[in-house]
Amino acid sequence: MIKNEKEYKFTQELVGEFKKSLAAIERDKARKTNDPDGWELHCPGSKS
Numbered sequence: 001m002i003k004n005e006k007e008y009k010f011t012q013e014l015v016g017e018f019k020k021s022l023a024a025i026e027r028d029k030a031r032k033t034n035d036p037d038g039w040e041l042h043c044p045g046s047k048s
Helices: 005-034 037-041
Strands: none
Touching: 005 037
């Protein structure tokens, strides 16, 4: 339970970061679908 304004603002910041992460995942999925070779070349942690 959120008890004060400080906790509310912090929670809102976390929600914003979560939304950004979801958007990044969707962009990655779209790129993987549209350009699988390019996605594989630029995928972090990919093995050669």
